[in-house]
Amino acid sequence: xxxxxxxxxxxxxxxxxxxxxxxxxxxxxxxxxxxxxxxxxxxxxxxxxxxxxxxxxxxxxxxxxxxxxxxxxxxxxxxxxxxxxxxxxxxxxxxxxxxxxxxxxxxxxxxxxxxxxxxxxxxxxxxxxxxxxxxxxxxxxxxxxxxxxxxxxxxxxxxxxxxxxxxxxxxxxxxxxxxxx
Numbered sequence: 615x616x617x618x619x620x621x622x623x624x625x626x627x628x629x630x631x632x633x634x635x636x637x638x639x640x641x642x643x644x645x646x647x648x649x650x651x652x653x654x655x656x657x658x659x660x661x662x663x664x665x666x667x668x669x670x671x672x673x674x675x676x677x678x679x680x681x682x683x684x685x686x687x688x689x690x691x692x693x694x695x696x697x698x699x700x701x702x703x704x705x706x707x708x709x710x711x712x713x714x715x716x717x718x719x720x721x722x723x724x725x726x727x728x729x730x731x732x733x734x735x736x737x738x739x740x741x742x743x744x745x746x747x748x749x750x751x752x753x754x755x756x757x758x759x760x761x762x763x764x765x766x767x768x769x770x771x772x773x774x775x776x777x778x779x780x781x782x783x784x785x786x787x788x789x790x791x792x793x794x795x
Contacts, residue, residue: 640744642672644713647724647737654679654686656730660737669741673716677724681710684726684735688714694723694738697731716741 645667648658654677677686687702706712706724716722719741726735 640670640672642674643670644674644676645669646676646678648678650678652678652680654684654726654735656733656735660734664737664739667739669716669739670744671716671719671741672744673741675714675716675724675739677706677712677714679710679726681707683728684710684730685728686712686714687725687727689723689725691721691723694725694736697725697736699725699727699731702727719743 647654648660648663650658653663654660679686686706687699688704688706689699689702693699693701702725704714706714714722714724716739722739722741724737724739725731
């Protein structure tokens, strides 16, 4: 009875570990707002850009702009719709090449104050939960979304590493099972 119970425990642990190791990992993506290095400006249709992107928890937004002219403020939906910068949530503006981490599943709202919001310098970003599996990125880690590039800076060999670890663990557990039998 004890031997049978030990076999069941080892088998259950093996299956749980293999399931965890075989899960597909998703690397965070750096989204360049507007699609380029310095595209937080009036010459870019930020709404069209945002519609073409997919944002997931853990991704980052990169805002490139001239900080002497523009700024980036996270606001609520009402302030976004009315282009009100008073009572903003977060001032992202640091040096004009600023990043913002998307940490929750929700819609984030960003505007440029100083009168530019009403001329189109605003963007709403809808963030989704991390998917279980995701298509592979191109070799050079750039994914094109309707002409707007997104950059993946994560560890691309994670799935291979997981497969190697799962294989090694399976061998060890098979040896342990053989000893118990």
